[in-house]
């Protein structure tokens with residue numbers, strides 16, 4: 001996993017400088033057909049980008065992580081109280097999908113879209129495993145790793161359907177329960193001693 005430091009120092013959220021005690025991790029996807037993390041970094045690193053700010057973007061073309069806030073900085077990613085407790089990470093989305101309203105989309109090239117979705121999923125597993133170790137979080141404990149959609153259902157985030165809508169719409173087979181299990185497995189694998 002490669003982490004590119006790209007702190008959004010011009011974003012008003014960064015300038016607020018508030019810290020949180022990290023209790024969980026929220027997974028998002030960007031909700032538009034843009035695989036490039038650098039596009040978001042460029043757009044959000046401005047004083048007028050006052051609506052949102054997250055901790056990281058995962059690039060859809062390379063799988064690289066662009067860290068956009070210090071991990072314990074209070075971000076504006078979930079709406080609601082999740083901003084006070086959860087790190088927020090955005091997965092970029094395939095260029096070939098076309099939103100038709102809300103969380104609905106069409107995809108003329110599922111294979112191409114799936115390559116991007118698989119890449120961002122696998123990096124998200126690695127990144128969340130790293131963050132669980134960093135902040136001593138149990139990935140399978142209730143409410144620790146949630147999607148934006150699950151956060152809304154729990155009353156701690158605004159009414160979005162990401163990233164579940166993307167995985168479901170592409171019939172990818174990915175689910176949040178599976179994601180949490182994959183994070184657990186990645187942590188376990190990292191704790192194994194190296195073979196001699």
Ligand SMILES: [Zn+2]
Pocket residue numbers: 027028029077148160162
């Ligand atoms: Zn979201």
